[in-house]
Amino acid sequence: MSKNNKKKIDTKKLVIVISKGTLDMAYPPLILATSAAAMGMKVDLYFTFWGLDLLNKKKIDSIKMAPVGNPGLPMPNIVGMIPGMTSIVTSMMKRSIKKYWPTIPEMMKSAKDAGVRIHACSPTMGLMKVDEKELIPEVNDIIGASTYLDLAIDADVSLFI
Amino acid sequence: MTTGKETDNTLDCRGSLCPWPLVKTNERIEKMSTGQTLEVLSTDPAAVPDIQAWAKRTGNEFISSTKEEDMWKIYVKKQ
Numbered sequence: 001m002s003k004n005n006k007k008k009i010d011t012k013k014l015v016i017v018i019s020k021g022t023l024d025m026a027y028p029p030l031i032l033a034t035s036a037a038a039m040g041m042k043v044d045l046y047f048t049f050w051g052l053d054l055l056n057k058k059k060i061d062s063i064k065m066a067p068v069g070n071p072g073l074p075m076p077n078i079v080g081m082i083p084g085m086t087s088i089v090t091s092m093m094k095r096s097i098k099k100y101w102p103t104i105p106e107m108m109k110s111a112k113d114a115g116v117r118i119h120a121c122s123p124t125m126g127l128m129k130v131d132e133k134e135l136i137p138e139v140n141d142i143i144g145a146s147t148y149l150d151l152a153i154d155a156d157v158s159l160f161i
Numbered sequence: 162m163t164t165g166k167e168t169d170n171t172l173d174c175r176g177s178l179c180p181w182p183l184v185k186t187n188e189r190i191e192k193m194s195t196g197q198t199l200e201v202l203s204t205d206p207a208a209v210p211d212i213q214a215w216a217k218r219t220g221n222e223f224i225s226s227t228k229e230e231d232m233w234k235i236y237v238k239k240q
Contacts, residue, residue, distance in 0.1 A: 038187035
């Protein structure tokens with residue numbers, strides 16, 4: 001092999017805002033984050049609004065799938081409104097997911113192990129009355145909008161989910 | 162997740178989907194020495210383009226891929 005192949009590649013940066021706390025909105029950013037870290041990118045995830053549920057010790061194990069307002073599901077919305085449908089749809093979705101991916105807490109841990117930085121949104125914590133002690137240990141820090149913007153300004157890829 | 166037999170130079174990712182073929186390939190390559198070749202077995206159609214993109218971005222070498230029925234054999238060399 002020639003030495004030329006071993007060129008140093010600039011580190012690219014990915015920043016994702018995660019604003020939703022449902023299964024279908026949690027997997028895509030975590031999949032992108034772990035892939036990006038494997039590709040040598042620096043990754044920052046900013047969890048805001050319902051995205052903060054994914055960092056909440058009490059909620060991370062029970063992230064659900066919404067059966068209403070999701071026309072992609074094989075049922076009319078009116079059926080989704082029946083009490084108990086959220087847990088039925090969630091367990092159906094979890095069964096399918098289990099074949100291919102780890103759970104949300106496991107995904108969060110592998111992202112963290114791969115060097116992904118995990119930020120909790122300070123105003124959301126205030127709004128939703130979440131204390132720092134209630135956050136999962138993978139959280140690096142609690143930041144606000146300007147810190148996020150500072151990260152995003154330098155990012156090569158910036159997404160809002 | 163990863164199943165089946167594996168050797169030092171083979172990574173069996175059959176049955177697992179994106180991002181695992183890529184993430185596992187990266188983990189394995191990190192432990193290998195420069196110049197060594199890794200064979201990745203995958204049934205995920207995204208594995209070939211994903212590992213090509215990964216190789217381009219990490220500076221490793223994508224050697225080739227072959228398809229056998231529903232499985233791809235992908236060869237990458239650590240740089």
